[in-house]
Amino acid sequence: MISEQLVGLAMAGVRARALGLTGHQNRVFGLITLFALLTAASTSGAQSIEGFQLGDDKITLQRLGVPSETKADGAFTTLTYHGSDGIDLKATYQRPSNRLVALQATWPKGGAGPSTGYGALTFGKTSLSEIRSQMGSKGILYASQSPVVASSGGAISILSYFDVSGTDAVATFVTSIDSDEAAKLKATFGADAYKNAPPAAKLRTIGVSRREYLENSQGTKRTLDIGYRAITWSSQEITSKHPAISLARIKPGQLPVFRTYSGPNNFPDFTGRDKEFTNFRTRITDGMSGGPAFAGEYSVIQIGCGTGCSFAYVGNNRTGQVFNVPVGGEDNMYLSLKYQLDSRLLVAQWADYDASKCYLQFFGFDDGEWTDLLKREVGPMDDCFKTIAENAH
Template identity: 90%
Template sequence: MFMKFLAKLCLIAFFAVTTPSVSGAQSIEGFRLGDDKITLQRLGVPSETKADGAFTTLMYHGSDGVDLKATYRKPSNLLVALQATWPKDAEGPSTGYGDLTFGKTSLSEIRSQMGSNGILYGSQSPVIASSNGAISILSYFDVSGTDTVATFVTSINSDEAARIKATFGAEAYKHAPAAAKLRTISVSRREYLENSQGTKRTLDIGYRAISWTSGETTSKHPAISLARIKPGQLPVFRTYSGPNNFPDFVGRDREFSNFRTRITDGMSGGPSFAGEYSVIQIGCGTGCSFAYVGNNRTGQVFNVPVGGEDNMYLSLKYQLDSRLLVAQWADYDASKCYVQFFGFDDGEWTDLLKHEVGTMDDCFKTIAENVSRSP
């Protein structure tokens, strides 16, 4: 019954690849699930941004004509879904997955590679008809050895759908595979996908997960340059210019009371970071220091996430009109120097990127020197 139901709905699921079932990194357009959203800066400014609770989706128009959607989860800012779509009826570029090609690979060709009809999600029809008569067909496969689900979408434009229906009538579905062309390929964390699709799943007889071995042996994008991470990418939306309000060292901020004089003195000059904060750095021995940020508007104090003996020779770079804080520090045991980028939003820190810049001796150079010479 499952097979007949899928056929009548035009559910042409895709394939179990013939490559070894070794789980590869799940990449789309050179980006990978689990990457930090900061890697998307290679694409420039998104054409559209949509927020949905803890998730934000950024949309880009690629130079090769492929539209990319990338979804990340806050506060980790790690990518949980990637989707590439070819918006034209004409043949497009390679999908980067096996020999599948946008706008060219048909359902008939895909079926010749499949081992089963994949997964049917109970809350989502596998066939979507648009108001103009076009038809889209969705199929889902788990990616072997991961928590990732791959989605493939083929479509038949309205003119072709009308022609097939007029020619074959009730038997039209049998002839759909040759006409349907691949339009979208995506990978998603299963937990994220099932937020919209639900958790009820039916597996086809003989179902097996696919392996994901991208045709890209290396990323199509160059490694991001640290010098391209600019304070203006994390702007502030207000700058506080009122009177300084100091911490409540008896109540809310009592955990910081041992350094009340240093913190109060550090906040006396007014905000210097993220619109309304002062940064206070306090020494704890030779090469050792730690830091706080104090809100000049509310008086509340927060720890900076690096400092102490684990992060020696700590240097900080920041400015009033940005939520970006750059820290440079040395790992004494490994004898290495690192530059680390953080975002700060309403009292919460987000670790954006950590990069090794050299040996511990490189931490005696300025942050600007190390950032500008990094690839």
């Protein structure tokens, strides 16, 4: 809903053998590419808000532009964005992993708003009664948090929590009653006003958080309503009415480097740390001889493996350490790479021979680890004979 929808749970068909990833590298890459499976946690399903998911790297938020507010609280930082469609998004990430641990979308206006993206729930229209009916209960009551919060102006907010089945996530639904409606309820029902509030309380906020993060503030003591059950929340339930992000809007300057190495070239330790790359020691050494050309201190070395086939490495000219580039080989034919010294962004263009399609894929590179940012089909396989600049429009 806010800006464009992020695309790219990429690399599903890329075999670990073709990538050459082993040990820790392979585990890290697997976590990065399986955003829909909630990276660091042993969970299932995809908890998505406004096109973002728990476990995403905070770098995915860059497509929203500059946050209107940044608030740090210990190891957590919350960024607030105001969307052009009227939805306010709050995204919280944990340092140093920079993974999203909480997402919250709010409709701040009166009246009916857009779809929440979860089932048939609609901002400003769906009532608390309807939510409870769909979920089958009133949800979870946290001992340290009153489910009813009254503002100084007389408005009332009601918080409802539900575990997301098969995950470590908790969904939050906040419904509210404006001050005028609250006054009418009190005048009509007196002490029973709260009991009669659910039909009048309309959905204003939908959120999802890691349970561990939520319980930092709510505490761990909780009570389940009679008939309570965890809810399902899968990627199939999440839809977007907005077009996908324009490839031309992804700029190298969005991933700047913080230093550029200008010292002597240091080459790999092919008898120790970098021995897995020994078979290509000459090509790698030659490729690093010209100095860094990517991400401040890296050389990019692309090596052919047959007609239309190639794979690539990046070598750190400061430390000599070598890393695999996460595309290449027979799964990614006609591979082209675009990069520059002052950016951590690497753009790859490649063809899926079996599907006869051409793709552009964007990666961030930080301290030896790749983050898969976006994958986009650009057309039939013949489009891979165009340049990256021609296809990224």
